[in-house]
Amino acid sequence: MAKKPKYYLATDAQKQNVIQIIRDLPTDLKHPLVVTISEMTRSVAQNDKMWAMLTDISKQVEWYSNWLEPEEWKHVITAALKGQKTVPGINGGFVVLGLSTSKMTIREMCDVIECAYAFGTEHDVKWKDETILADELAKRFGDSRSAA
Numbered sequence: 001m002a003k004k005p006k007y008y009l010a011t012d013a014q015k016q017n018v019i020q021i022i023r024d025l026p027t028d029l030k031h032p033l034v035v036t037i038s039e040m041t042r043s044v045a046q047n048d049k050m051w052a053m054l055t056d057i058s059k060q061v062e063w064y065s066n067w068l069e070p071e072e073w074k075h076v077i078t079a080a081l082k083g084q085k086t087v088p089g090i091n092g093g094f095v096v097l098g099l100s101t102s103k104m105t106i107r108e109m110c111d112v113i114e115c116a117y118a119f120g121t122e123h124d125v126k127w128k129d130e131t132i133l134a135d136e137l138a139k140r141f142g143d144s145r146s147a148a
Contacts, residue, residue, distance in 0.1 A: 008040075042101060042109035045137050050074070050101065050109065052131035053116045061123045074101065077116050081108075 007018045025033060054070035054077070061068075068076065075084070078099040085097045101112060120127070127135075 009037075039105040039107070042104050042106055045134070046106065046109040046113065047101070048137065049131070049134035050113055050116065052134040053113065053120065053127070056125055056128050056131050057116065057120055057123075060125045061120075073116075075099070077112060077119065080119070081111055081115050 009015050054073045058070045075098050086094045089095045
């Protein structure tokens with residue numbers, strides 16, 4: 001499968017280029033193309049920062065007599081923001097249908113990171129050097145490290 005092209009609309013010139021690209025595309029009633037416009041998804045810097053924070057939380061916060069892994073903390077934090085659905089498991093118990101942070105927008109990831117900061121502060125988490133560095137990189141480079 002060929003890689004789908006992505007065009008970023010940050011300036012009027014970029015917008016005009018995309019309009020021209022769309023005008024030049026072939027049309028076909030039997031095989032129409034799909035044009036999707038969406039906000040950018042999370043940046044690499046945001047992802048790094050989130051995982052560093054979740055790692056700090058996992059090492060310092062005992063949650064209802066359980067020490068959770070960073071991945072499990074991701075579910076707890078995103079559930080606090082978005083809510084999650086639970087369904088009965090095939091062999092009993094319950095399964096929490098998780099949220100994918102890889103499809104979140106930059107704004108949504110800001111909310112996840114802010115929620116993790118607030119939770120960590122409430123539970124006296126001491127942020128490690130890796131988390132502080134990830135925060136600095138996110139501030140310094142913003143979205144310039146975004147995955148294409």
